Amino acid sequence: MRIKELLNQRFSAAMQAAGIPSECSPILALSGKPQFGDYQANGAMAAAKRLKSNPRELAEKIIQLVELDSVADKLEIAGPGFINIHLSDAFLTACLSENTLHTKGESVHSGDRQTVVVDYSSPNLAKEMHVGHLRSTIIGDAVAQVLEYQGHKVVRQNHMGDWGTQFGMLIAELEQQLSEGEQAELALGDLEIFYQQSKKHFDEDPGFADTARAYVVKLQSGDAHCRTLWEKFIQVSVAHNLEIYRQLNVGLSAEHIMPESAYNDDLQNVLDDLMAAGIAVESEGAKVVFLDELADKNGNPSVMIVQKSGGGFLYATSDLAAMRYRVNQLHADRILYFIDARQSLHMKQVFAAARKAGFVSDSVSLEHHPFGTMMGKDGKPFKTRSGGTVKLADLLVEAVERAEQLLRSKNTDLGDDEIKAIARSVGIGAIKYADLSKTRTNDYIFDWDAMLSFDGNTAPYLQYAYTRIRSIFRKAGLDADTFSADICLTAAQEKTLVMKLLQFDDIVDQVAAEGYPHILCNYVYELASAYMAFYEHCPVLKDEVADNIQKSRLQLCKLTSETIAKGLELLGIEVMEKM
Numbered sequence: 001m002r003i004k005e006l007l008n009q010r011f012s013a014a015m016q017a018a019g020i021p022s023e024c025s026p027i028l029a030l031s032g033k034p035q036f037g038d039y040q041a042n043g044a045m046a047a048a049k050r051l052k053s054n055p056r057e058l059a060e061k062i063i064q065l066v067e068l069d070s071v072a073d074k075l076e077i078a079g080p081g082f083i084n085i086h087l088s089d090a091f092l093t094a095c096l097s098e099n100t101l102h103t104k105g106e107s108v109h110s111g112d113r114q115t116v117v118v119d120y121s122s123p124n125l126a127k128e129m130h131v132g133h134l135r136s137t138i139i140g141d142a143v144a145q146v147l148e149y150q151g152h153k154v155v156r157q158n159h160m161g162d163w164g165t166q167f168g169m170l171i172a173e174l175e176q177q178l179s180e181g182e183q184a185e186l187a188l189g190d191l192e193i194f195y196q197q198s199k200k201h202f203d204e205d206p207g208f209a210d211t212a213r214a215y216v217v218k219l220q221s222g223d224a225h226c227r228t229l230w231e232k233f234i235q236v237s238v239a240h241n242l243e244i245y246r247q248l249n250v251g252l253s254a255e256h257i258m259p260e261s262a263y264n265d266d267l268q269n270v271l272d273d274l275m276a277a278g279i280a281v282e283s284e285g286a287k288v289v290f291l292d293e294l295a296d297k298n299g300n301p302s303v304m305i306v307q308k309s310g311g312g313f314l315y316a317t318s319d320l321a322a323m324r325y326r327v328n329q330l331h332a333d334r335i336l337y338f339i340d341a342r343q344s345l346h347m348k349q350v351f352a353a354a355r356k357a358g359f360v361s362d363s364v365s366l367e368h369h370p371f372g373t374m375m376g377k378d379g380k381p382f383k384t385r386s387g388g389t390v391k392l393a394d395l396l397v398e399a400v401e402r403a404e405q406l407l408r409s410k411n412t413d414l415g416d417d418e419i420k421a422i423a424r425s426v427g428i429g430a431i432k433y434a435d436l437s438k439t440r441t442n443d444y445i446f447d448w449d450a451m452l453s454f455d456g457n458t459a460p461y462l463q464y465a466y467t468r469i470r471s472i473f474r475k476a477g478l479d480a481d482t483f484s485a486d487i488c489l490t491a492a493q494e495k496t497l498v499m500k501l502l503q504f505d506d507i508v509d510q511v512a513a514e515g516y517p518h519i520l521c522n523y524v525y526e527l528a529s530a531y532m533a534f535y536e537h538c539p540v541l542k543d544e545v546a547d548n549i550q551k552s553r554l555q556l557c558k559l560t561s562e563t564i565a566k567g568l569e570l571l572g573i574e575v576m577e578k579m
Contacts, residue, residue: 002505003095004028004039006071007085011041014066018058020047030503034492037076037084038499044081055081089489092498096487096559114333115153117326118144121245121252122339124161125237125259126170128191129244129392131382131446132340135371138432138572139440140338141250142517143369145570150512155330156256159322160241162234163260165312166195168216171229172208173198191237192391216312220264234259240393247396249428249572263321267313270321271306279357285309289316293352294345304349319350323366324359334365336515341370341441369515372443374435382446396428403427403460406452407579414578422576426452426460429573433459436571437521457525459573462564465528467579469561473554476541480558485551493534494556500530501559504567517571524567531560 011026027043044062048055059081068075074086120140123133148154173194201208219226238257245252271287274280280289287307294302306317326332337347347368354360376382384390404423412419434451437458438444454460473480489495500523507523510516539545540553565575 002509003087003502004506007039007041007068010066010068010071011043011062011083014062015043015047017065018061020051020058020062024050031084034496036078036082037074037086039085039087041083041085042081044083048081059083087499089495092495092502093487093489095502096498113151113153115155115331116147116334116336117155117157117330117332118147118336118338119157119159119322120144120336120338121241121250122159122161123241124166125234125241126161126166126191127195128237129241131374131390131392131395133392134395134431135374135435135440136338136340137245137248137250137252138435139369139371139515139517140336141252142436142520142571143336143338143511143515144251145572146508146511146517146520149570150508152512155326155332156252157322157326158252158257158259160238160257160259162230162237163220163264163318164315165213165216167219167230167233168214169198169202169209169212170195170233171215171219171226172212173201174229174232176201176208191233191240192389213310213312217310220267220312244392244396247393247428248432249574251572258322258325260315260318263318263325266321266324267317270317270324271313273359274306274320274353274357277357279353280306289349289353291349291352291356293356294348302345302349302352304353316346316350316353319346320354320357320359323350323354327360327364332364334367335360337366337368338515339368339370341372344368344370367515369440371440375443375445377445377447379445395431399427399431400424401427402448402452403430412579418578422579425574425576426463426579429459429463429568432573433462433521433571436517437525439518440516457521459568462524462528462568463573463575464579465531466561466564466568466575467577469531469557469564470577472540472557476554478554480561483554483558485555486548487555488548488552490549490552491534491538493530493537494553497527497530497534497556497560500527501556501563504563508570520567520571524564524571527560527563527567531557 008026008028011028012022015024015026016022024047025043026041027046029040029042031037031040041062044059045055048058051058056077059077063075063077063083066075068085071087071091072085073088074084076084076086078084118140121133121137123129144154144156198212202212203209215226219230238254242252242254271280274289275287280287282288286305286309289304289306290301291304292301296302304316305314306320307313323335326335339347351360351366351368354366355362360366374382382390400423403426404419407414407419407423407426414422430451434446435444450456451458452460454464470480473483487498489498503523507520511520534556538553540550540557545553568575
């Protein structure tokens, strides 16, 4: 049950019956204070201004016309025209009892379901994944999970960077090492070192650089020798990436890989179509798109190169080809890109060119969901102590090790194998939640102590909250999964908890629409906080608690644990029965 949606429908109907234009919204919002009700309808003031009437009188008219007999106990006018809505306990408990919480695929009506292509992670296969790939991977995956939960058809696309100048450079380096008697497996044993060696040669040896550039063109032209050497890199790097995804508990697998090279055969077609339409023109030997739509303040058009003078294609060309594929073959209604904020101009250029060329119709939503940078405590991009790039694999190992140390310090009675398993879930969960709980577009400070804390808005705190609730059922000798009881509200803290539980679908809708996972993180934390207030004021297993009230409170415990678990699951974070 989406209470806000129901109230919106009822108040909209009442406002129209009162002669208010249909474009005027009820402006519904959760009340900040219980004494002012559970929700507020604030649309009377804006409507009154438009109609040049008295807002309180208009609010009174709306109250008389709105049909909420079985929904609200009381409606009252406050201030200049706010309508305070006090929902009835019977309505809330009925909503909670009738509502099938957390059933995958049933959150949106069948007619509203879309095909959503989500472009995320997209690491460069020339190098090992580093911390810079974390945000795209886990933010994109969380939003994909949310959309899938709602019932949309989600098509994950891992647009891995496996093409371009860097691979010409790597092929040239590999060929040189092989000619000197090195084994390919040895040469590729550490991708990062190998990349640094080849980059050094490229920067310092003009002859090597020319060879590398020539190899790019050969590779894009389908040269068999170059392709064989190129494939050696791809196999090693993809295997590394898939292992990282497994450790991170994200929904990316080999079947979701659609790298730049997948569009190679269509790049010339894209260029030909752009040239034929007059959208791309030749400029200084290169093929260029001049976008007046993105002109600077001086009126100079934005410039996007789609083919270099030497014949090589660029990221923009493969991005346009990918868009055509996603629209024509995948039949996308929405295409979401979780890409670094520093690529904002590039994405604007590609979106504008795709629209201009007719590759993407206006009915398809193109959305760049940018994100900020992971920063160290010094306020600079997160690095190793020596100033180098932090490999993502190393970060995950350290997270698990730190979590294990923390768990052992608590003198837990758990066995060694249990501690190691829990440490993996806690450590990985802590890293993910610390990122996901921050507003996507902001930079954030990476802090081990803060993210592994069992206090505050952290994954360990929420994981432990779930575990504590489940322990109540073990103490009572009950199976939480099969337990069921009617809910009766006897305390304000119970109603607050019920209200928070019933907000889950509204929160999911917001994340799906806006692509901000921190909204879900904040909700789960607020739910856990509401539960703690309930638990402190409302005894559950004490002898003096009446049987029907005890069962009701146990049901609230069950629903809370299920909602915390589902919220964390959508974020890609595991819960444990014991901690």
